Amino acid sequence: MTGITTTDLVKRFDDVTAVDGVDLNVREGEFLVLVGPSGCGKSTTLRLLAGLESPTEGAVAIADEDVTTTSPGERDVAMVFQSYALYPHMTARENMTFGLTTATQFTDDEVNDRVAEAAEILDIEDLLDRTPSALSGGEQQRVAIGRALVRDPEVFLMDEPLSNLDAKLRVQMRAELAELHAQLQTTTLYVTHDQVEAMTLGDRVAVMNDGEIQQVAPPQLLYDAPATRFVAEFIGSPGMNTVEGTIKRRGDAVHVTWEQNTVPLPRPVPEAVTSRAGESVVLGVRPEDLSQEKRGPLNMEVTVTEPLGDSLLTRGVVGATEMEVSLPPRSAVNVGDVLSLTADPQRLHLFDVETGAAFYHSADDVASEATDQTARDAPRSRT
Amino acid sequence: MSLDTEDTAVGTREDEPLSIISDTRLVPAQWRVHLGLIGSILLMASPLLLAFVMSTQTVPEVYDITNVGIGSDGLANYVEVFTTYGMASYMFNSLVMSIVVTVAKIAVSLLAAVALVFYDFRFKNAIFFLILFTLMFPVPVRIVPLYEMMAALGWTNTLLALTGPYVASATAVFLLRQHFMSIPDSLVESAKVDGVGPLRFLWDVLIPMSRGMISGLSVITFIYAWNQYLWPLIVISDQNKQVVQVGMKYLQSVGNAGQTDWGLIMAGAVLTLLPPLLALIVFRGPLLETFGLSE
Ligand SMILES: Nc1ncnc2c1ncn2[C@@H]1O[C@H](COP(=O)(O)OP(=O)(O)OP(=O)(O)O)[C@@H](O)[C@H]1O
Ligand SMILES: [Mg+2]
Numbered sequence: 294m295t296g297i298t299t300t301d302l303v304k305r306f307d308d309v310t311a312v313d314g315v316d317l318n319v320r321e322g323e324f325l326v327l328v329g330p331s332g333c334g335k336s337t338t339l340r341l342l343a344g345l346e347s348p349t350e351g352a353v354a355i356a357d358e359d360v361t362t363t364s365p366g367e368r369d370v371a372m373v374f375q376s377y378a379l380y381p382h383m384t385a386r387e388n389m390t391f392g393l394t395t396a397t398q399f400t401d402d403e404v405n406d407r408v409a410e411a412a413e414i415l416d417i418e419d420l421l422d423r424t425p426s427a428l429s430g431g432e433q434q435r436v437a438i439g440r441a442l443v444r445d446p447e448v449f450l451m452d453e454p455l456s457n458l459d460a461k462l463r464v465q466m467r468a469e470l471a472e473l474h475a476q477l478q479t480t481t482l483y484v485t486h487d488q489v490e491a492m493t494l495g496d497r498v499a500v501m502n503d504g505e506i507q508q509v510a511p512p513q514l515l516y517d518a519p520a521t522r523f524v525a526e527f528i529g530s531p532g533m534n535t536v537e538g539t540i541k542r543r544g545d546a547v548h549v550t551w552e553q554n555t556v557p558l559p560r561p562v563p564e565a566v567t568s569r570a571g572e573s574v575v576l577g578v579r580p581e582d583l584s585q586e587k588r589g590p591l592n593m594e595v596t597v598t599e600p601l602g603d604s605l606l607t608r609g610v611v612g613a614t615e616m617e618v619s620l621p622p623r624s625a626v627n628v629g630d631v632l633s634l635t636a637d638p639q640r641l642h643l644f645d646v647e648t649g650a651a652f653y654h655s656a657d658d659v660a661s662e663a664t665d666q667t668a669r670d671a672p673r674s675r676t
Numbered sequence: 677m678s679l680d681t682e683d684t685a686v687g688t689r690e691d692e693p694l695s696i697i698s699d700t701r702l703v704p705a706q707w708r709v710h711l712g713l714i715g716s717i718l719l720m721a722s723p724l725l726l727a728f729v730m731s732t733q734t735v736p737e738v739y740d741i742t743n744v745g746i747g748s749d750g751l752a753n754y755v756e757v758f759t760t761y762g763m764a765s766y767m768f769n770s771l772v773m774s775i776v777v778t779v780a781k782i783a784v785s786l787l788a789a790v791a792l793v794f795y796d797f798r799f800k801n802a803i804f805f806l807i808l809f810t811l812m813f814p815v816p817v818r819i820v821p822l823y824e825m826m827a828a829l830g831w832t833n834t835l836l837a838l839t840g841p842y843v844a845s846a847t848a849v850f851l852l853r854q855h856f857m858s859i860p861d862s863l864v865e866s867a868k869v870d871g872v873g874p875l876r877f878l879w880d881v882l883i884p885m886s887r888g889m890i891s892g893l894s895v896i897t898f899i900y901a902w903n904q905y906l907w908p909l910i911v912i913s914d915q916n917k918q919v920v921q922v923g924m925k926y927l928q929s930v931g932n933a934g935q936t937d938w939g940l941i942m943a944g945a946v947l948t949l950l951p952p953l954l955a956l957i958v959f960r961g962p963l964l965e966t967f968g969l970s971e
Contacts, residue, residue: 383884
């Protein structure tokens with residue numbers, strides 16, 4: 294088994310705790326994406342795995358072997374850097390073979406075969422004799438990935454490899470990376486701050502904030518059943534609307550209310566919710582799960598409209614809370630209008646005010662799946 | 677601004693005679709500037725020109741102040757310094773000394789800079805400043821203790837003594853350190869992850885990436901070593917082991933009837949000048965790069 298396991302990994306720099314008790318498990322052959330806002334400790338986590346930093350506490354295991362104190366060169370990992378890190382004075386081919394010729398287990402013929410193979414996969418056969426300065430950003434990134442490929446490591450570690458590319462090339466390379474992984478099935482940990490990249494590439498996605506892992510789940514589940522308020526707001530573009538309200542119970546019916554606005558929860562309401570009647574909670578609902586309805590329970594005063602082509606993103610205030618709603622394109626909405634909205638009852642989420650942990654997702658199938666996932670991955674977040 | 681563009685363009689031309697407009701006129705528009713430049717170049721080159729002129733003159737011609745033309749001796753002085761006065765052996769000794777100093781100094785400085793940039797150890801900055809501190813003690817200041825040390829080691833009158841004191845250099849360490857610091861961390865880290873050892877990294881990555889800096893430093897070091905006078909004079913006692921700068925001094929005592937044979941000395945001086953000049957011409961590119969002056 295060639296997965297990666299970290300146990301209670303902590304990294305402190307002087308006064309900053311960059312990584313704060315991370316338990317991560319990348320399964321064999323999996324493409325796991327680590328996503329989070331800038332400065333949350335993603336790169337540091339990756340560098341701890343590569344051995345470029347040594348942990349303050351905790352342990353790292355690769356392929357079931359404790360490598361916490363092993364030097365980077367002996368961990369059998371290959372790393373792709375955001376800046377590509379190609380040697381400027383070497384041709385693409387030399388760059389790719391440089392790490393290989395050190396590891397003496399390969400003969401010259403084998404080295405050539407490997408380079409040829411990697412070059413074919415990445416479609417850079419014609420570029421092998423050029424130096425990096427004669428390559429475009431995308432081509433350089435291919436060479437950098439090629440350098441990782443030829444090593445045929447246990448594990449790929451990639452730190453925002455696409456972030457220096459322009460938007461179009463990024464989408465293209467993203468597809469190619471996905472294809473590459475489908476073909477090679479090498480265990481990969483991929484770091485990005487771009488949640489679209491995370492969702493499209495990852496078999497599973499780990500969301501990180503302030504040095505802690507918030508949730509690890511397949512992309513759709515992450516979207517449908519965010520484990521914390523942070524994940525809900527971070528995943529999706531734009532993220533989920535969250536608003537603080539109170540749970541009100543009237544007979545069988547349960548609502549979340551704030552100011553004059555009321556959102557009813559679908560029946561049957563589970564015990565976890567009814568037991569909190571009267572308490573403050575955070576209600577979450579995605580912009581696309583809100584829609585216009587005559588005499589709906591929510592009133593939003595529009596402040597900004599952003600036509601995205603396939604939808605009209607409308608921002609406004611509901612009570613005193615800013616919210617976004619995704620309306621059909623060409624809706625007749627103007628700034629200053631008051632829209633009457635309703636929320637899809639099957640797409641509601643409740644979070645604890647204090648801890649931010651989710652305790653209710655109204656879609657039942659999602660809720661049970663989320664619980665399963667939690668059980669499988671425990672122990673996880675410490676929120 | 678009511679002027680149209682054409683007017684403006686013409687105005688610029690007339691108002692600014694110094695503007696740098698390249699044209700093919702026989703007398704450039706900025707002839708006054710050129711005259712000044714030519715004058716100052718002649719002034720700076722005059723010692724060299726005079727040395728060359730004198731090297732072709734006979735003794736009486738040299739002492740005739742008004743005679744500043746090419747002399748009647750032709751290249752005879754040059755032949756003489758080589759055949760009679762052992763110039764060839766001085767130059768060879770200087771060449772050996774300069775090459776040894778250059779190679780050793782670059783090698784030592786490279787290793788020191790690598791240690792200072794890529795390794796973490798205690799008191800790293802203190803050590804670096806200690807190295808910089810030595811800039812305040814050039815070889816001439818240390819001559820007496822150095823000589824005692826060489827004598828104690830039994831190295832006097834050998835190549836070891838001639839070159840040893842020049843091997844460590846704060847300037848070279850400093851320049852290489854600054855250069856290495858400009859190399860992105862990710863290159864180093866990539867090498868680490870790929871299991872590339874430090875020596876291989878030095879040889880296959882750092883040195884090729886610092887080629888310009890290293891050749892520039894080599895030229896400077898070579899010329900510096902070639903021009904050393906005081907230390908060789910003190911530590912080398914055999915005339916046939918002596919370097920060219922001291923060899924020049926021997927020429928001074930050659931003249932007859934109390935008249936120094938300046939023609940001979942100048943021929944020696946011109947010859948002494950040639951190797952550094954050659955090095956400068958060949959390596960001018962990297963040299964400019966070293967000082968950050970290249971375009
Ligand atoms: N060598 C270091 N010394 C001190 N602090 C550091 C060091 N490296 C990282 N940090 C701090 O640790 C925190 C996490 O940094 P890290 O580089 O892991 O963030 P990141 O999630 O990769 O962010 P980004 O998306 O911007 O790359 C930051 O607050 C950063 O300032
Ligand atoms: Mg980072």
